[in-house]
Amino acid sequence: MSTNNKEIRIGFYICHCGTNIAGVVDVDKIREFIAKKDNVVVSRNYKYMCSDPGQELIQKDIQEHRLNRIVVASCSPLLHEKTFRNTLEKAGLNPFYLQMVNVREHVAWVHSDNEKATEKAKALCNAAINRVRYNKPLEKKRVPFHQDVLIIGGGIAGIHSALILASAGKKVYLVEKKPTIGGHMAMFDKTFPTLDCAACILTPKMSAIKENKNVVLWTNSEVIKVEGYVGNFKVTIKRNPRYVREDLCIGCGQCIESCSYKEAKYPDEFNLGLSKRKPIYIPFPQAIPNSAIIDDKTCIHFKMGKCKQMCLSACERNAIDFNQKEELREIQVGAIIVATGFKIYDPQKEPEYGYGVYPNVYTSLEVERLINASGPTAGEVILRDGTKPKSIGIIHCIGSRSEKANKWCSRVCCMYSLKLAYLLKKHTHAEIYNFYIDMRTPGKMYEEFYDRLLMERVHFIRGKVAEVTDISLVKEEEGKLILRVEDTLASVIRRIPVDMVVLSVGLEPSEDTQKLAHILNIGLSAEGFFQERHPKLAPVSTFSEGIFIAGCCQGPKDIPDTVAQAGASAAEAMAMIDAGYFEIEPITAHVLDEFCSGCKSCINICPYSAISYDESKKKVFVNETLCKGCGTCSATCPSGVMKQNLFEDDQILNEIEGLLVYE
Amino acid sequence: MSSKPKVAFYWCASCGGCEEAVVDLAEDILEVVKLVDIVFWPVAMDFKKRDVEALPDKSINIAFINGAIRTSEQEEIAYLLREKSQLIIAFGSCACFGGIPALANLYSKFEVLNDVYIESPTVDNAAKFLPQTTSIDNNGKQIELPEFYSQVRALDEIISVDYYLPGCAPTPKLIANTINMLLGDNLPTAGSTLLPDIALCEECPRKDSKPTDLSITEYKRICENLVDPEKCLLAQGFLCMGPITRSGCEALCIKGNMPCTGCLGPTSRVVDFGAKAVSMFASLSSGKNEEEIEKNYAQVMDPVGTFYRYHLSKSLLRGKLERGI
Numbered sequence: 001m002s003t004n005n006k007e008i009r010i011g012f013y014i015c016h017c018g019t020n021i022a023g024v025v026d027v028d029k030i031r032e033f034i035a036k037k038d039n040v041v042v043s044r045n046y047k048y049m050c051s052d053p054g055q056e057l058i059q060k061d062i063q064e065h066r067l068n069r070i071v072v073a074s075c076s077p078l079l080h081e082k083t084f085r086n087t088l089e090k091a092g093l094n095p096f097y098l099q100m101v102n103v104r105e106h107v108a109w110v111h112s113d114n115e116k117a118t119e120k121a122k123a124l125c126n127a128a129i130n131r132v133r134y135n136k137p138l139e140k141k142r143v144p145f146h147q148d149v150l151i152i153g154g155g156i157a158g159i160h161s162a163l164i165l166a167s168a169g170k171k172v173y174l175v176e177k178k179p180t181i182g183g184h185m186a187m188f189d190k191t192f193p194t195l196d197c198a199a200c201i202l203t204p205k206m207s208a209i210k211e212n213k214n215v216v217l218w219t220n221s222e223v224i225k226v227e228g229y230v231g232n233f234k235v236t237i238k239r240n241p242r243y244v245r246e247d248l249c250i251g252c253g254q255c256i257e258s259c260s261y262k263e264a265k266y267p268d269e270f271n272l273g274l275s276k277r278k279p280i281y282i283p284f285p286q287a288i289p290n291s292a293i294i295d296d297k298t299c300i301h302f303k304m305g306k307c308k309q310m311c312l313s314a315c316e317r318n319a320i321d322f323n324q325k326e327e328l329r330e331i332q333v334g335a336i337i338v339a340t341g342f343k344i345y346d347p348q349k350e351p352e353y354g355y356g357v358y359p360n361v362y363t364s365l366e367v368e369r370l371i372n373a374s375g376p377t378a379g380e381v382i383l384r385d386g387t388k389p390k391s392i393g394i395i396h397c398i399g400s401r402s403e404k405a406n407k408w409c410s411r412v413c414c415m416y417s418l419k420l421a422y423l424l425k426k427h428t429h430a431e432i433y434n435f436y437i438d439m440r441t442p443g444k445m446y447e448e449f450y451d452r453l454l455m456e457r458v459h460f461i462r463g464k465v466a467e468v469t470d471i472s473l474v475k476e477e478e479g480k481l482i483l484r485v486e487d488t489l490a491s492v493i494r495r496i497p498v499d500m501v502v503l504s505v506g507l508e509p510s511e512d513t514q515k516l517a518h519i520l521n522i523g524l525s526a527e528g529f530f531q532e533r534h535p536k537l538a539p540v541s542t543f544s545e546g547i548f549i550a551g552c553c554q555g556p557k558d559i560p561d562t563v564a565q566a567g568a569s570a571a572e573a574m575a576m577i578d579a580g581y582f583e584i585e586p587i588t589a590h591v592l593d594e595f596c597s598g599c600k601s602c603i604n605i606c607p608y609s610a611i612s613y614d615e616s617k618k619k620v621f622v623n624e625t626l627c628k629g630c631g632t633c634s635a636t637c638p639s640g641v642m643k644q645n646l647f648e649d650d651q652i653l654n655e656i657e658g659l660l661v662y663e
Numbered sequence: 664m665s666s667k668p669k670v671a672f673y674w675c676a677s678c679g680g681c682e683e684a685v686v687d688l689a690e691d692i693l694e695v696v697k698l699v700d701i702v703f704w705p706v707a708m709d710f711k712k713r714d715v716e717a718l719p720d721k722s723i724n725i726a727f728i729n730g731a732i733r734t735s736e737q738e739e740i741a742y743l744l745r746e747k748s749q750l751i752i753a754f755g756s757c758a759c760f761g762g763i764p765a766l767a768n769l770y771s772k773f774e775v776l777n778d779v780y781i782e783s784p785t786v787d788n789a790a791k792f793l794p795q796t797t798s799i800d801n802n803g804k805q806i807e808l809p810e811f812y813s814q815v816r817a818l819d820e821i822i823s824v825d826y827y828l829p830g831c832a833p834t835p836k837l838i839a840n841t842i843n844m845l846l847g848d849n850l851p852t853a854g855s856t857l858l859p860d861i862a863l864c865e866e867c868p869r870k871d872s873k874p875t876d877l878s879i880t881e882y883k884r885i886c887e888n889l890v891d892p893e894k895c896l897l898a899q900g901f902l903c904m905g906p907i908t909r910s911g912c913e914a915l916c917i918k919g920n921m922p923c924t925g926c927l928g929p930t931s932r933v934v935d936f937g938a939k940a941v942s943m944f945a946s947l948s949s950g951k952n953e954e955e956i957e958k959n960y961a962q963v964m965d966p967v968g969t970f971y972r973y974h975l976s977k978s979l980l981r982g983k984l985e986r987g988i
């Protein structure tokens with residue numbers, strides 16, 4: 001295959017990669033083979049092309065031999081395409097005149113027959129030579145970056161990210177769905193493995209959010225629409241009415257006391273229904289914002305329209321406002337951090353554990369409240385039937401590591417089960433049994449914590465509990481909950497009667513995850529958590545540039561890991577903001593305007609909503625900042641007017657031809 | 664002989680529609696006849712092959728060849744006309760892309776002959792004779808007959824072609840324009856198709872009724888459904904090839920309430936018409952995964968005949984190879 005263009009001068013370089021490539025592929029043979037091809041001016045092999053001398057070799061050749069196309073046969077472009085593009089740029093050549101051939105991962109590492117591997121390398125190199133003739137110069141574009149950041153979710157992840165960004169002087173919008181921030185951590189009494197008081201370490205951070213001038217906190221609010229692109233997101237947020245003005249309320253509680261309901265009657269969400277609240281309430285004493293809220297589903301005024309409105313008159317600051325309406329706010333931000341956390345597995349899906357049937361079966365989260373000094377029983381473990389337990393069974397892995405429920409290990413349940421075992425023992429002096437499949441305690445001081453528990457005379461039984469039942473077989477079992485389990489270490493089936501059962505429920509994607517994925521245009525992994533861009537190298541980035549994920553919304557994890565991710569997201573967002581602009585890869589699609597028939601076939605299939613129809617011109621156009629270069633539109637475009645930079649038909653077809661006919 | 668430009672018309676594997684189209688120029692044909700000398704037109708005038716052979720090389724100004732190439736005779740005349748003509752125009756979809764005859768490339772030569780000469784219910788051929796390349800005439804003299812090739816080819820797969828005028832058949836207006844253009848001084852770029860390089864939607868009167876979020880759940884057949892005469896046919900679920908096909912016909916079929924079948928062929932930027940059609944319809948399908956899209960596609964009765972109606976010979980896959988016969 002030859003082109004008439006005399007101007008094309010190709011330099012070809014095949015890398016040995018030590019013996020990685022040269023040990024399998026005959027690099028001399030390839031060099032000689034390519035040297036004979038049309039337009040090839042220089043053909044070389046070299047030990048390490050990516051090394052400084054390797055790159056200098058290319059640069060020198062470009063200048064001396066007036067090369068204007070470069071083919072490097074080495075490793076995966078994922079690793080070194082950037083390197084070699086820079087090399088071209090430094091030598092004054094447009095970086096997109098580079099074509100790479102992956103003779104390491106695609107050839108040397110996957111074949112053992114050297115001769116055949118060399119043949120394959122020949123074909124691949126020839127294809128690249130064929131293709132590079134058609135490569136065109138492309139220009140990178142820069143778009144300015146909006147300085148503000150949106151954080152969705154006010155758990156420990158969202159709080160931590162917000163404080164870091166705010167301390168760096170960035171304006172942060174923190175949007176929380178619930179009436180208060182704090183997330184799950186606010187519900188705990190102590191945290192493993194150090195057993196420090198959760199409130200003591202969390203609430204100062206919550207107050208800092210309230211105090212910080214750079215943070216705009218919108219609780220009781222939801223993100224409903226996100227438009228735009230990295231650096232320029234336009235976000236619509238729905239602020240649900242609180243019916244109490246946050247700016248006036250100081251959380252004195254007068255309104256709650258004087259509410260027409262003399263007794264609290266409705267299940268208290270924060271205590272997971274273990275206590276009752278009135279229609280007007282403050283979720284918990286350290287809630288932020290520390291402001292009351294009226295639940296319009298239970299408030300007499302909203303239900304019947306005729307209440308004496310005792311709260312209204314009780315409030316000296318006139319903070320109650322029954323006329324508050326839902327409000328839509330539109331903001332502009334440059335980056336978004338998603339920190340919407342998790343929800344716990346619903347154990348009623350596995351009726352054999354008796355949750356919802358036997359009152360003394362609890363979820364672990366309920367127990368967190370039960371042993372909490374500010375919880376429904378002020379920290380005293382009093383069961384639903386009013387008794388105090390003398391024996392307690394804690395069952396690990398509820399809803400986790402199971403074919404029936406979720407396949408994944410929820411990572412924190414072993415550790416919090418140990419924590420709960422410890423705390424329950426301290427609170428009740430009961431006999432504690434932990435039923436586990438495997439004990440998973442990876443983490444700093446975690447195994448040591450387990451060792452400590454072994455000393456505390458907590459019983460550990462290795463085996464998955466088959467059933468929780470109240471059918472007694474012997475006298476000692478009467479009136480108890482009996483756990484049937486195969487003790488796999490002793491190889492016996494055991495029945496263990498207890499007064500209280502704790503189900504260590506696993507972590508699942510939070511309710512809104514799918515909806516948010518759609519709104520934000522970010523992916524979900526197979527389990528339904530948000531998908532990170534790369535499991536190792538980009539753990540808090542997503543496939544949508546400028547959108548980051550932190551904490552349990554990315555997958556189950558403990559507080560230290562959550563906080564680490566929150567910090568990482570804040571840093572990544574900051575790096576983008578401080579650059580002031582965002583560079584977009586020119587590998588995007590564009591329309592040959594003159595020839596577009598306006599058939600609209602491409603609009604709906606663009607996964608990034610980058611294509612729109614211009615009603616006046618009756619043609620489509622691509623927003624290059626939104627375009628990710630996936631190529632779907634150019635494959636679809638029925639009249640070939642949608643062109644994908646660097647992946648144009650002549651480039652691909654000639655590459656294929658070069659692959660099929662290479663001698 | 665006069666100094667008027669010399670013009671030839673010839674037909675190969677074609678239905679005769681293209682010839683009809685030339686005649687359809689009606690009074691305008693007389694204008695053409697006035698302007699040119701017709702030196703060869705077997706369908707309408709009594710010229711013989713030897714008349715053409717007698718002409719000096721390149722003495723014909725323009726030769727219009729319609730129909731695809733299936734036999735040795737068609738090939739021979741194509742070579743001859745190439746030798747004698749300055750410009751060769753592939754006239755009509757069969758000459759340009761193989762056309763409907765090229766759909767026979769899905770079958771081997773034997774399958775075609777067997778079907779036509781032996782299996783066909785209206786044929787009485789107990790001795791199972793198949794066409795031969797030699798025969799003995801009534802006087803006992805051996806005669807040569809054209810050979811039936813194993814593949815149907817477009818004209819430019821046999822000889823080089825200067826311009827293309829696709830259409831099944833090209834409309835009289837397009838023919839008149841073409842002749843005028845070729846007789847004028849400004850010849851278009853060699854090798855070009857004498858049609859706008861933009862798809863039919865551009866000139867379709869129903870363009871505005873096409874939604875931007877088109878998603879097709881059911882592919883309908885024209886013979887089984889009522890057709891809304893105003894609304895975009897694709898939006899109604901009919902397989903309209905308009906977005907893939909060149910414009911220039913002034914959306915004749917659409918105006919007749921029939922979907923475009925693609926006779927004007929793809930734009931210059933598309934390599935394989937049918938492949939483009941398949942990929943476009945897959946994109947328009949409401950199916951969200953491979954399985955759903957396949958289910959959607961299963962409603963298309965004759966996929967090759969629908970997507971490659973005129974272009975099989977010019978497709979990347981081309982058809983079926985004859986093996987072992």
Ligand SMILES: Cc1cc2nc3c(=O)[nH]c(=O)nc-3n(C[C@H](O)[C@H](O)[C@H](O)COP(=O)(O)OP(=O)(O)OC[C@H]3O[C@@H](n4cnc5c(N)ncnc54)[C@H](O)[C@@H]3O)c2cc1C
Pocket residue numbers: 152153154155156157158175176177178180181182183184185188190191192193221222223339340341342343344364365368412416419510512516550551552553557558559560562
């Ligand atoms: C029973 C139990 C005990 C645990 N004990 C410990 C422990 O001792 N030590 C430890 O290290 N880890 C412990 N963990 C793990 C710990 O809870 C998590 O690591 C931590 O809560 C993760 O924080 P997060 O901010 O990612 O999520 P969350 O705490 O779940 O916070 C998410 C926040 O986002 C909000 N939100 C959700 N959806 C939206 C939306 N659409 N819009 C706006 N806001 C939204 C939620 O209301 C919530 O406030 C325990 C977990 C459980 C279940």
Ligand code: SF4
Pocket residue numbers: 396397398400401408409410411412413414415438439440504506
């Ligand atoms: S952390 Fe322990 S209890 Fe939780 S799912 Fe994993 S193994 Fe099971």
